[in-house]
Amino acid sequence: MANALPLVALLVVIAGCAALASATTYTVGDSQGWTTGVDYTSWASGKNFAVGDKLAFRYVTKAHTVTEVSSKSAYDACSANGEVSDDDSGSTTVSLTTPGTHYYICNIPGHCASGMKFAITVSATPSGGGASAAAPRVPAAAAAMASVVAAAAIKLALL
Numbered sequence: 001m002a003n004a005l006p007l008v009a010l011l012v013v014i015a016g017c018a019a020l021a022s023a024t025t026y027t028v029g030d031s032q033g034w035t036t037g038v039d040y041t042s043w044a045s046g047k048n049f050a051v052g053d054k055l056a057f058r059y060v061t062k063a064h065t066v067t068e069v070s071s072k073s074a075y076d077a078c079s080a081n082g083e084v085s086d087d088d089s090g091s092t093t094v095s096l097t098t099p100g101t102h103y104y105i106c107n108i109p110g111h112c113a114s115g116m117k118f119a120i121t122v123s124a125t126p127s128g129g130g131a132s133a134a135a136p137r138v139p140a141a142a143a144a145m146a147s148v149v150a151a152a153a154i155k156l157a158l159l
């Protein structure tokens with residue numbers, strides 16, 4: 001029975017590491033921030049957004065807005081009708097809490113039409129980083145190992 005305790009402790013540590021490897025905060029536009037003259041569709045492409053991640057918008061207060069709209073038609077038309085959220089504080093952090101497609105525009109006249117808009121697809125599964133495609137594999141391997149260790153620990157505990 002006592003022999004199983006170190007294995008159980010190891011299992012807890014491994015599980016904890018796997019849990020920590022989620023949630024990424026993305027700064028929209030990277031160093032350029034949220035402003036005119038940036039191609040946000042290019043910025044968003046290739047990133048794996050997942051529930052738990054965050055979008056950080058950095059801009060001059062009231063010079064822009066961060067407006068989430070609910071439909072593709074509103075997004076395509078640069079219309080804030082049916083907006084989900086709206087902020088012009090200059091530092092807006094959006095938590096991605098629901099999977100699916102999310103649409104963001106700037107609601108200052110002309111800005112959305114000239115490119116301050118992007119759509120992202122948020123997956124239900126935590127991405128494990130998003131910066132590297134290989135990153136999610138490591139926690140997955142650790143989780144698999146953890147279940148093997150757990151099975152061994154349970155067998156030992158039962159002896």
Ligand SMILES: [Cu+2]
Nearest residue numbers: 064106108111
């Ligand atoms: Cu703007």
